[in-house]
Amino acid sequence: xxxxxxxxxxxxxxxxxxxxxxxxxxxxxxxxxxxxxxxxxxxxxxxxxxxxxxxxxxxxxxxxxxxxxxxxxxxxxxxxxxxxxxxxxxxxxxxxxxxxxxxxxxxxxxxxxxxxxxxxxxxxxxxxxxxxxxxxxxxxxxxxxxxxxxxxxxxxxxxxxxxxxxxxxxxxxxxxxxxxxxxxxxxxxxxxxxxxxxxxxxxxxxxxxxxxxxxxxxxxxxxxxxxxxxxxxxxxxxxxxxxxxxxxxxxxxxxxxxxxxxxxxxxxxxxxxxxxxxx
Ligand SMILES: C[S@@+](CC[C@H](N)C(=O)[O-])C[C@H]1O[C@@H](n2cnc3c(N)ncnc32)[C@H](O)[C@@H]1O
Numbered sequence: 715x716x717x718x719x720x721x722x723x724x725x726x727x728x729x730x731x732x733x734x735x736x737x738x739x740x741x742x743x744x745x746x747x748x749x750x751x752x753x754x755x756x757x758x759x760x761x762x763x764x765x766x767x768x769x770x771x772x773x774x775x776x777x778x779x780x781x782x783x784x785x786x787x788x789x790x791x792x793x794x795x796x797x798x799x800x801x802x803x804x805x806x807x808x809x810x811x812x813x814x815x816x817x818x819x820x821x822x823x824x825x826x827x828x829x830x831x832x833x834x835x836x837x838x839x840x841x842x843x844x845x846x847x848x849x850x851x852x853x854x855x856x857x858x859x860x861x862x863x864x865x866x867x868x869x870x871x872x873x874x875x876x877x878x879x880x881x882x883x884x885x886x887x888x889x890x891x892x893x894x895x896x897x898x899x900x901x902x903x904x905x906x907x908x909x910x911x912x913x914x915x916x917x918x919x920x921x922x923x924x925x926x927x928x929x930x931x932x933x934x935x936x937x938x939x940x941x942x943x944x945x946x947x948x949x950x951x952x953x954x955x956x957x958x959x960x961x962x963x964x965x966x967x968x969x970x971x972x973x974x975x976x977x978x979x980x981x982x983x984x985x986x987x988x989x990x991x992x993x
Contacts, residue, residue: 733773746947833939834860837871861919874906
């Protein structure tokens with residue numbers, strides 16, 4: 715490595731209050747996420763490498779790029795860096811137990827079943843649903859759609875390739891049935907088997923916009939994303955999500971997320987499980 719490259723990557727560029735406010739507003743407008751002042755070091759830390767890669771001298775220059783027509787691709791990169799993608803297989807397992815024990819029996823007579831993993835991140839939630847539906851719903855028809863605002867996580871989700879440790883929470887019989895252990899250059903990884911992968915569709919979606927193109931779902935998981943929104947955005951997102959839930963359908967949110975003041979009448983069935991009235 716040349717000495718110039720060393721000094722370049724070591725350069726620390728300060729993020730001023732005014733620049734932070736510009737970025738706060740931009741990410742709020744784009745994806746609805748709130749970046750309170752405590753997140754300033756995080757924003758700085760996550761975006762610094764982009765300034766270095768693009769050889770920019772200030773966050774002001776980076777902001778100008780993001781809002782310019784030529785900056786559309788970089789905006790995708792920035793959104794991916796700013797959003798938090800933490801997820802894992804069988805996260806909050808009570809939801810999957812509820813789906814299996816309470817919802818599936820009620821939908822047994824229904825010809826098709828559609829489930830939406832909204833804000834799916836790298837796909838663990840959507841594949842968890844697919845494993846469960848394949849076990850407990852097949853051969854009757856079902857499908858899973860996973861969506862996220864970050865194109866990078868969707869690309870990764872579509873591959874269905876995970877580092878072995880990510881499979882820790884997958885029950886052994888599911889692991890054996892649906893996950894292929896990687897060999898040679900894939901040693902240390904597992905791949906969700908093709909048949910299951912093909913039944914899960916990953917599509918881009920920004921929850922702050924209506925999404926009629928997704929159609930209607932019987933069950934929607936909207937978990938661990940509402941926490942990043944302020945109340946007006948939360949209500950807007952819920953409105954859009956509930957428009958995609960068929961009457962009588964179920965909505966599950968993360969256990970730490972509350973639905974105070976939902977924009978629509980919902981029946982609460984369990985701490986984070988709701989049902990849309992039939993009429
Ligand atoms: C913490 S992950 C949650 C993953 C999964 N639902 C779970 O509970 O494990 C939050 C995801 O929300 C996505 N996200 C943030 N803002 C969004 C928006 N406006 N529209 C759609 N997805 C968004 C992020 O990209 C991230 O992948």
